[in-house]
Amino acid sequence: MFKQILLGLTAALSIHASAAAIKSSSISEENIMQQIKLETSVGKLAANLYLPSGHQESTEKLPVVLVTGAWTTVKEQMPAVYARALAEQGYAALTFDFRGWGQSSDKVKYLEDPQRKIEDIQAVISALASKQSKLTQLDVERIAGLGICASSGYMLDAALANSNVKTVAVVAPWLHDKALATAIYGGEENVASLLAAAKQAAQKEQPVTIEAASLTNQSALMYQAPYYTETDRGLIPAYDNLFNVASWQGWLNYDALATANAQDKPVLMVASEAMALPAGAKQYLENAGDNVQAVWFDGISQFDFYDQADAVNKAVGAIDKHFSKYL
Template identity: 50%
Template sequence: MEFECHGEVLHGDLYLPKQRPASGKLPGVVVTGAWTSVKEQMSGLYASELALRGFAALAFDFRGWGHSAHEGKTKYLEDPLRKTDDIRAAIDFMGRCPDVDPDRISGLALSESAGYMSAATGGNRHVHSLALVAPYLHNPEMVSEVYGGVEGVSALLKLGRDALTHEQPRYIVAASKVDETALMFNTEYYTEEDRGLIPEFDNKFNLASWETWLTFDGVSTAEKQNQPTLIVHSEAAALPMGAKEFARHMGDRATTLWFEGVTQYDFYDKAQPVDRALDAVAEHFLSTL
């Protein structure tokens, strides 16, 4: 599947159930994954499993990533605003898709893309339900805590600003077991060939990402989020305080489901937590669409 955002072509995979309703139209879900990821990783897994549960589910590569990376264009940029625009374009594509009921479209985001999905769907009249699984949502206070306080954040911001002014793009390895300069050093899933380290994974990170990533307040997107929202998380996963703060902002518009002892990367591909999360997400969508 192909669709456009700001004149660039994005590539996606649309997963459909084998059995169709009598009307022929299906509830649609736009699915997004963790930072630096591609559609063949966790977003594709969740989309394919949602199709087994009766949904038309789209996983796609953001501009500059995977099959949506084009020569001469910006690549491997973890820019929340840019990715938010891509999600809006994906939602518009789903609304035009002949397999999808345009009045039954929802969004599902994992990990870092949760804030992007929330920003793209808040106030969007084409989206009627939202689910966030293992959402990584931060605000300025959390950024400071995670990235080494004022000094650590300032150093990364300088690195990002220097990269923006550099004549050539400056990339580092996204994940590695041996390269200590990698964005995610010795991190599971991304460095394991039987999990996230697949041929389609770009495994690169544009240093110019730091400014937009560190200054993006994913928690505050809850203030404009008017869709009924399910949040699935675990205290053992990444930044649970962000999910709690997001839910607090949403009040009774949000439902939270907490798993015990499930890590961030377990949510990406481990059968039991993935199935449990998907069952809850499917039930949430069917009850709110």
């Protein structure tokens, strides 16, 4: 039954289709990337800061965009694509690894827990805005958030009533409530089975994990899914490619739509009818106030939004136009 649920999910996705000192830096033609360790209230988090080329010679403080990615991912995947693109538009952009993912060590690993990840985003925002921050090139009075796919909900919730955040954008937002999650994951009986597996896994001393993405393992979370199984796209060495089975408890019970009517930040959604979950985005828009707007592009799949040049350029163009009003 569990394998059937995962196969069904993959098919659905395929159809729609305070900061510490800098450790090291690398320079590309487009921008500068600095590897840092963020000292936050939830512990040390590994992060990459992207700056426009030539900014090291400037005294101008830059607005900063915190960029987060899809479920199970690390900072070097789609967050890096958007961070580099935003740096080319003159922003500072920060990506980071959530606790227990990538280079951010934690005793709890590979847990896709929305509430835990919301706490991490809030902790990073607080660290950036702190008077003790050593990232003096940033204008911490101008902080924006950009969430991609699953972290769209996390970013929207983290920004809610957060005085340090001026505005938010989300790309290919995956926004579900319990009803949508139940339908996506095969109905009440199947969801109950996943929740039971999660409860059992949470009682183990060591994390119970499955492969996150695979072309050959039918028990993987995302079997034969585009992007995640392609070595020139998402299947990079930095990707943990693991999923903690205990994640189902937080993931299936998360309601990304619950706070839409309370959203107090100007928000831009970048969406498409061809993305994975347009129904969730439409429901959020219906529930939200006039401060939440959307731009819809034709024929761009979920995975194309992650890293394909035309899709990314369209998304970043819309985001830049939105951010320029509020930063």
